[in-house]
Amino acid sequence: MSPAKRVIIIGADAAGMSAAHQALRTAKRTGRELAITVLDKGTHTSYSACGIPYLMAGDVDSADDLVARTADAHREAGIDLRMSTEVVSADLVAQTVTTGEGEVVEWDELVVATGAPAVLPDWALRPDGTTYDGVGAVKTLDDGAEWIERFAGAPEGAHVVVVGAGYVGVEVAEAALRKGFGVTVLTRTRGMAMLEDEMSDRVNVGLADAGIELLLGAEVTGLELDGDRVTGVRWDGGTREADLVVVAIGVRPATAFLEGTGIELTEGGALRPDPHGRVADHVWAAGDCCEVRRRLDDAWVFRPLGTHANKHGRALGDSLAGGTLSFDGMTDTSITRFSYGDVHLEIARTGLSRKDAEAAGHDPVALVTEGSTASGYMPEAEPIALWVMADRTTRRLLGVQVVGGRGAGKRIDAAAAVLWAGGTVDDLAWMDLAYAPPFSTAWEILQVAARRVAERL
């Protein structure tokens, strides 16, 4: 029997641990001998970063609830998991990685699943690289714990400025409202930039109705400080007093340790693994440190989402152990919710934006359709707006976006399924979606929206 292959996985979250467990499962079938070691610089494994805003809001009782699988559970499955162990460099020729403490670890296969920490701009940071008091990002469980403390320690009537109006920005704004704070959302873009204007405008109306101050197209130029404590945010158009400042402007792949190894990184620092997770001989990658392939236009895009990380990690682990599973890209689906007081908005998208579609050479036709999530006479009925885009020539469905009340958001899945299959807007309009009065109108609104576009091609 040949000695077990030494697999080193860097990163103990969605991608890395999916890879580890799937590799062990597949190895049982293929007879491969794998010795899997996972190195992670943090203290928490396999947690839901997406759940942190709900932890901040108090919807989730404790940070432990967000941990899907503890370190001990991973170890019981036969994985050598070493927490608080940062990898600072890699040598692809010697097949080693070196930790922050100078330990050199040998590998036969290396898996990079280092994720993507939050971007913290210079204005948020003290000279020592830590954030000013009252300022922080929302990415790790430790971030979440810090925010719970900051929220608990904030004075009555405190004001929170959220910088960034993507999914995380909107989710954190909801959390801050629920905690009784005044909230400003400030973004240099138009807000919810993953949606078309005519859809993001609907979100903006909802945020404003819930009492959020929106500052769009505003570039932060610095903080107002009292010592090391933030007291306000300065932007190119004015100043806003603030007791707390949430930085939610995005994340960046943790790939600095790969510089000089010869592995190609994008300008943004991302890896581009193949559907099995390979980036080079014996080197693999998956998760938030990677770009993912969008099937519709074959574009590489940076979409750091747990769902892609889980899928790509699983395909990687299977392939590493001799299996054939592959992650054949995605269709750019995402979803969130904004819920406060009388405002309940479910927000989802799948497919290309109009700009994406034009760049890919399509002749896109798009329309917004308004309707109801249930039959109009039912108490469940809530307003919903759908943006549907198709190609004029091929009639292919290109993208769908949804903003609406309860029951609106997950409607995106049927559209995502059509996109996955490369179907047309006519497929979406005529397929057999479920109808009963508490769930939809007799012509499901997603299909009405598709039909209206179909009639204009």
Added chain:
Amino acid sequence: MSPAKRVIIIGADAAGMSAAHQALRTAKRTGRELAITVLDKGTHTSYSACGIPYLMAGDVDSADDLVARTADAHREAGIDLRMSTEVVSADLVAQTVTTGEGEVVEWDELVVATGAPAVLPDWALRPDGTTYDGVGAVKTLDDGAEWIERFAGAPEGAHVVVVGAGYVGVEVAEAALRKGFGVTVLTRTRGMAMLEDEMSDRVNVGLADAGIELLLGAEVTGLELDGDRVTGVRWDGGTREADLVVVAIGVRPATAFLEGTGIELTEGGALRPDPHGRVADHVWAAGDCCEVRRRLDDAWVFRPLGTHANKHGRALGDSLAGGTLSFDGMTDTSITRFSYGDVHLEIARTGLSRKDAEAAGHDPVALVTEGSTASGYMPEAEPIALWVMADRTTRRLLGVQVVGGRGAGKRIDAAAAVLWAGGTVDDLAWMDLAYAPPFSTAWEILQVAARRVAERL
């Protein structure tokens, strides 16, 4: 200019009026001249029969709310609509129909959209053909109005026996519970027979938890009567006292007037139009009086649902006016809800049953997977069970069934989309469905269920 074609449509509900309006719209484009007359034996147009249980429950204020479009609105669109006009015979050679009052109406094109009235067994009927007092079906708006009166007039603590445990039976049982009645559901089948046993069992548990008495495998043999008023139901295993008896054992196509015309009817009395709605030269049909083609096994099945009626009616109207729209079958999707007290079940299916699949020559592999509608740590999370079936050889997805809490039901749409495209269980497992903690687990449970089946093929 040639004289306008005389189109006679029999039936002023979903299929007939969809056909009428689409024909007018298409005719504008094609330049056809159509004179459309609609004959209907009833007094209400275009109403939601599916909404009647919710009217009975008091969720809907008035029967008028269920009318999507009034007779006047249809007339304003240029349709000659004649209510209370029953067609009793048709002559395909002379191209006429004869009304109950003896009027002979000529046509160039005949559209049969007569629907399917409720089946009333002999035991429910007096010698004059009307139901005994306290006994009725749930199909027309008039039925709904009668039930509102019966419910209002019933004594405190009255008991309702619902005969039939399909969608309508379950919906009416919910309505009766909400109105404060004791409820028995009695069926000669196992209950919710459109689901596999392992799924319908879950519904039965929910019905029982809500306080419903379930009598399964029970054949009604007659009623107990006090004069003309029902006081109980006798079945092959005993007797149940009852103040009210709801007959919800199905419907039957209203096609008796076509006997002897040479148009072929199934044993159940249904028509089988082509995707454009044609059944013979110049004769068309759509809606509940027809069977529909199930794409997965190319079987004709009787599925009297408004959603098929609307789609087929539209394709028919378009084709009649020179267009090319077609209704290319369905995938056997349906949905309902049972909600009372602490019990909230969303129930949906799409695709083939195991029996269907075996009959079609498949080698089906099916599994039930249990999970959560949202991330487990979220307050929104409710239990969900999914039955997924695929073909062992081709890996094609064959059917999916869902029983679960809020947010469970409409998940069926993504599965229906995969079935529509002829996709595999791997497509369902790996496609890009929406994830955020309030909406799903990081691996959407529908995809976990698909993956589990995929791993067993």
